[in-house]
Amino acid sequence: xxVFKPVINVVLSECPGEISLGIMVAGCPYGCKGCSYKSLxxxxxxxxxxxxxxxxxxxxxxxxxxxxxxxxxxxxxELTVYLExxxxxxxxxxxxxxxxxxxxxxxxxIKNLDYCKYGRWEGIPLAEKNSNQRFWDIKNNTxxxxxxxxxx
Ligand code: SF4
Numbered sequence: 001x002x003v004f005k006p007v008i009n010v011v012l013s014e015c016p017g018e019i020s021l022g023i024m025v026a027g028c029p030y031g032c033k034g035c036s037y038k039s040l041x042x043x044x045x046x047x048x049x050x051x052x053x054x055x056x057x058x059x060x061x062x063x064x065x066x067x068x069x070x071x072x073x074x075x076x077x078e079l080t081v082y083l084e085x086x087x088x089x090x091x092x093x094x095x096x097x098x099x100x101x102x103x104x105x106x107x108x109x110i111k112n113l114d115y116c117k118y119g120r121w122e123g124i125p126l127a128e129k130n131s132n133q134r135f136w137d138i139k140n141n142t143x144x145x146x147x148x149x150x151x152x
Contacts, residue, residue, distance in 0.1 A: 002025070005044050015115055016147040018065045019063065065091065071097075083113065097117070
């Protein structure tokens with residue numbers, strides 16, 4: 001899996017209620033206008049192997065609670081393995097994807113997800129009430145988008 005450097009970013013606001021390890025996966029094919037990932041190219045890319053990944057999971061064990069993959073739904077089986085490893089190491093999992101609805105995500109991925117933010121970038125962030133994007137609790141089949149909009 002090719003990711004932008006640094007391999008891991010500890011993030012607090014991408015997944016409500018969790019301290020997350022954010023992984024920015026390179027090569028998203030959707031090409032949304034205004035995609036912020038383009039600005040990450042200047043930091044370079046690295047091949048994230050499973051052994052590197054597990055080392056990071058061990059390093060942050062007891063500190064972080066979830067792993068968030070951003071941009072990787074199209075990786076199919078490869079992403080599934082990384083999600084499975086996250087869960088077997090005690091982390092919750094979250095996917096940020098440009099797919100337009102949950103039904104488009106492969107079943108092997110869904111099975112290993114706790115949360116998912118879906119929807120292309122159309123210029124209106126999740127924190128705005130008229131955003132096209134949604135943040136979903138997969139296990140409880142519940143829309144949690146409102147958690148990003150509290151105080152709006
Ligand atoms: S789906 Fe996300 S990562 Fe992919 S091009 Fe759109 S904004 Fe960028």
